[in-house]
Amino acid sequence: MEKEFKRITWSFMYPHNTGKARTCKDCHQSAKTVGLGYGSLTYLGKGRFRFTPAEAPSELLEIEHGLSAVVDLSGKPLVNFRPGVRGFNGKEIRQILRVGLCLSCHRDFSDPVMRNWPPRKPCPVFKE
Amino acid sequence: MLAMFAALIQELRFKRADKVYTLASGRVDMCLACHKEAPGKAHARGVVGCADCHLGDPLTVEKKRAHRGMVKNPGDLRVADQTCGRPECHPGYAERVKKSLMATNRGIITTLRYYWGEIEDFHAEASVETLMKTDETSPALDYFRKLCGTCHLWLPKEKLPGFLKKKGGGCVACHLIPGKNKDKKVHSILTRKIPLENCVRCHNRSGRIGLSYQGLYEDEQYGAPIEEGEFAAEELEDGRFVARIPPDVHFKAGMVCVDCHTQNETMGDGKAYAHFEESLEITCEACHEGTGRTRKGTLLTNLKVKDGKIYWQAKLSGKELEVKRPDPVACRHPVHRRLTCESCHDQRVPQCFGCHVRRDPREKQLDKLSFKETPGLWEEFRSYMRVEVPTLGVREDKVVILVPG
Amino acid sequence: MAWGLSASFLVAIVTGILLAYPFNESYPLLSTVGIENVVPFGRFFRRLHYWSGFFTLILLFYHAAETLVAEGYRRRDWARWLALCATLPLLILIAFTGYVARGDETGRFAGYIAESLVLKVPLLGSLLNACLFLVRESGVHRPYLFHFYASLALFFVSGIWHFRLRRLPLEDLLGWLLAPMILALVYPLGLHAPGPYLLIKGPWFFLGVQEALRYFPPVWAGILFPALGILLYVLVKMDSLRKWVFGGLLVWTGVYMFFMVYGLLR
Numbered sequence: 001m002e003k004e005f006k007r008i009t010w011s012f013m014y015p016h017n018t019g020k021a022r023t024c025k026d027c028h029q030s031a032k033t034v035g036l037g038y039g040s041l042t043y044l045g046k047g048r049f050r051f052t053p054a055e056a057p058s059e060l061l062e063i064e065h066g067l068s069a070v071v072d073l074s075g076k077p078l079v080n081f082r083p084g085v086r087g088f089n090g091k092e093i094r095q096i097l098r099v100g101l102c103l104s105c106h107r108d109f110s111d112p113v114m115r116n117w118p119p120r121k122p123c124p125v126f127k128e
Numbered sequence: 129m130l131a132m133f134a135a136l137i138q139e140l141r142f143k144r145a146d147k148v149y150t151l152a153s154g155r156v157d158m159c160l161a162c163h164k165e166a167p168g169k170a171h172a173r174g175v176v177g178c179a180d181c182h183l184g185d186p187l188t189v190e191k192k193r194a195h196r197g198m199v200k201n202p203g204d205l206r207v208a209d210q211t212c213g214r215p216e217c218h219p220g221y222a223e224r225v226k227k228s229l230m231a232t233n234r235g236i237i238t239t240l241r242y243y244w245g246e247i248e249d250f251h252a253e254a255s256v257e258t259l260m261k262t263d264e265t266s267p268a269l270d271y272f273r274k275l276c277g278t279c280h281l282w283l284p285k286e287k288l289p290g291f292l293k294k295k296g297g298g299c300v301a302c303h304l305i306p307g308k309n310k311d312k313k314v315h316s317i318l319t320r321k322i323p324l325e326n327c328v329r330c331h332n333r334s335g336r337i338g339l340s341y342q343g344l345y346e347d348e349q350y351g352a353p354i355e356e357g358e359f360a361a362e363e364l365e366d367g368r369f370v371a372r373i374p375p376d377v378h379f380k381a382g383m384v385c386v387d388c389h390t391q392n393e394t395m396g397d398g399k400a401y402a403h404f405e406e407s408l409e410i411t412c413e414a415c416h417e418g419t420g421r422t423r424k425g426t427l428l429t430n431l432k433v434k435d436g437k438i439y440w441q442a443k444l445s446g447k448e449l450e451v452k453r454p455d456p457v458a459c460r461h462p463v464h465r466r467l468t469c470e471s472c473h474d475q476r477v478p479q480c481f482g483c484h485v486r487r488d489p490r491e492k493q494l495d496k497l498s499f500k501e502t503p504g505l506w507e508e509f510r511s512y513m514r515v516e517v518p519t520l521g522v523r524e525d526k527v528v529i530l531v532p533g
Numbered sequence: 534m535a536w537g538l539s540a541s542f543l544v545a546i547v548t549g550i551l552l553a554y555p556f557n558e559s560y561p562l563l564s565t566v567g568i569e570n571v572v573p574f575g576r577f578f579r580r581l582h583y584w585s586g587f588f589t590l591i592l593l594f595y596h597a598a599e600t601l602v603a604e605g606y607r608r609r610d611w612a613r614w615l616a617l618c619a620t621l622p623l624l625i626l627i628a629f630t631g632y633v634a635r636g637d638e639t640g641r642f643a644g645y646i647a648e649s650l651v652l653k654v655p656l657l658g659s660l661l662n663a664c665l666f667l668v669r670e671s672g673v674h675r676p677y678l679f680h681f682y683a684s685l686a687l688f689f690v691s692g693i694w695h696f697r698l699r700r701l702p703l704e705d706l707l708g709w710l711l712a713p714m715i716l717a718l719v720y721p722l723g724l725h726a727p728g729p730y731l732l733i734k735g736p737w738f739f740l741g742v743q744e745a746l747r748y749f750p751p752v753w754a755g756i757l758f759p760a761l762g763i764l765l766y767v768l769v770k771m772d773s774l775r776k777w778v779f780g781g782l783l784v785w786t787g788v789y790m791f792f793m794v795y796g797l798l799r
């Protein structure tokens with residue numbers, strides 16, 4: 001091998017496979033969707049999460065995260081992005097995933113609580 | 129005596145026409161004396177002359193003289209301003225198309241060079257036309273020349289071997305469909321109703337949009353299932369195996385690429401853009417909210433609003449399709465105001481993880497722009513391919529789908 | 534070389550007359566394409582016409598130069614000298630209008646340019662244009678007429694000079710010109726419009742055959758009967774048969790005239 005360079009760049013696209021919308025859980029409870037990659041999420045309380053990757057770091061390509069990850073939980077980018085594009089930041093990730101915790105009881109917009117959700121109002125059932 | 133004899137011989141050998149052939153406009157077109165082909169309604173035989181498109185000399189039936197200066201493919205961008213784009217027919221189109229991204233490939237070239245660290249400017253000038261005329265090269269350009277260089281409008285039709293033969297051709301890359309009688313040698317038909325296949329002939333790699341739209345997925349290429357010792361998976365013309373996934377709802381409704389993608393996007397609007405997203409006009413909202421105008425204000429004439437309902441007249445089938453309005457709660461809820469439609473409505477996207485390429489300098493490979501074998505063979509690899517829930521991210525403060533690449 | 538000029542001109546005239554028939558000045562390009570591609574030998578005659586015309590022009594230039602060298606102007610009086618000199622621009626105009634008459638792109642644009650130029654001529658501009666071009670208004674009609682008439686005129690006028698074309702006795706010429714002229718002025722010649730006619734007569738000399746066809750089968754009445762007259766006329770040359778043949782011819786003429794008059798009176 002004379003010369004080589006390694007760089008993973010993510011871009012944006014419209015997949016052209018439009019249909020029924022994804023479910024709420026499909027996004028709000030998915031580590032893959034928010035950009036963490038394949039793996040599982042554990043709620044640690046007080047708005048904090050733990051992400052356990054299901055994908056081993058790609059040793060062959062000498063990177064320390066799975067190929068499916070673009071950011072970590074703090075929102076730190078792990079890959080390059082096409083100019084003008086970024087992954088979610090830490091705050092966005094936490095906000096999205098926080099809604100995921102509500103979805104077990106308030107499944108979707110058919111629930112009046114979801115429709116008129118007061119962001120500041122604490123949940124009487126769920127203990128932060 | 130000898131001269132008279134020669135004149136007699138010449139006369140006997142000359143195949144005279146039975147009459148002077150004229151077009152509907154009264155212009156002479158002697159090509160019709162020998163040629164019986166008909167290139168479809170829009171350019172009907174006897175209305176548009178053969179030489180109007182194919183050049184040559186329409187005033188003689190002497191084969192050699194008539195065929196001098198002829199072009200087999202009038203759509204070729206090298207001649208298009210004298211043929212398709214001539215002042216009497218489609219003036220200005222050739223110039224527009226030449227500036228469009230499908231002709232320049234500026235987006236592909238610039239992105240590639242930028243990603244590979246060869247240039248700093250993401251909006252740099254670049255065009256296939258220049259690369260074809262010069263020997264300009266670099267690692268990214270060499271890669272482009274050998275692997276990407278088959279999908280652009282400057283490629284002469286039937287120049288490259290195998291399945292690549294059908295690509296390119298300028299105007300006819302899109303506007304030509306096979307003639308009706310498949311057994312005989314018939315003239316292909318020119319059309320504005322561009323079928324899906326014409327677009328997907330090129331738009332089937334990278335984001336694989338042409339495949340996903342039809343419900344095809346280029347999988348891991350095992351060719352499974354194996355039946356009677358043979359790969360039984362569906363196969364594309366280029367040999368890639370595909371599996372079935374649910375197609376796009378618009379595909380199911382009988383819509384094709386040109387239903388959404390307007391002329392200004394596909395043929396260019398006269399401006400030279402650096403990237404696809406700049407030339408893109410269509411939005412989901414243009415139809416689904418019934419505004420009937422693109423991002424740049426182009427009117428969508430096939431959209432009709434009747435009694436509060438929105439209809440789209442499909443361009444190929446002519447059928448009127450009812451257009452669903454966005455869900456008043458889920459789509460319009462303020463918490464989702466940053467979401468693009470596709471971030472929810474596209475459940476899956478092909479994702480090619482760990483894409484990498486290798487250049488072997490000992491081997492040679494065909495440069496698709498100079499049509500010469502040059503040193504350096506490029507091979508493509510990937511770690512794994514998935515059709516899976518998309519990862520989301522942000523662009524211009526909108527939530528969009530992110531993919532590797 | 535001077536004879537070459539005349540000969541070339543003659544060839545151009547003859548081929549020109551041959552081409553004039555399939556040519557139609559209302560559809561100049563169409564009929565020229567027809568001459569090239571449809572008319573038997575049309576292509577050959579057109580090229581013959583082109584090249585003989587080409588030689589005529591070239592040889593006239595040569596002839597003009599030769600005359601200067603041989604000091605020919607000394608041997609001519611002013612009237613003749615002017616007339617001879619006039620052939621030069623005349624032939625150039627003839628050749629030029631020949632191009633215009635083709636109606637192809639070369640001719641069309643040559644016509645437009647020439648028309649614009651001619652109109653710039655002071656005083657005579659529009660008159661000259663009416664004689665030569667008028668292409669914007671009426672296509673190649675005028676250039677074609679000029680090409681044809683001027684060629685014939687030049688040929689006969691220069692012919693009297695060059696190959697001793699004998700003039701007819703003037704009184705004969707005038708007399709026989711007068712007769713048709715009077716008839717032409719007095720007797721109107723119409724055309725037969727289409728209509729629901731039950732009877733249409735052919736040309737007067739054909740009426741004998743037309744009438745005979747009413748009574749006899751076509752081969753007899755239409756072929757053998759007229760052929761017999763001609764055959765009898767040919768056989769007059771044979772001494773041994775002459776007497777019989779004369780008789781036969783007389784009878785045949787009588788029968789034909791009878792049929793003809795009968796037909797005329799119908």
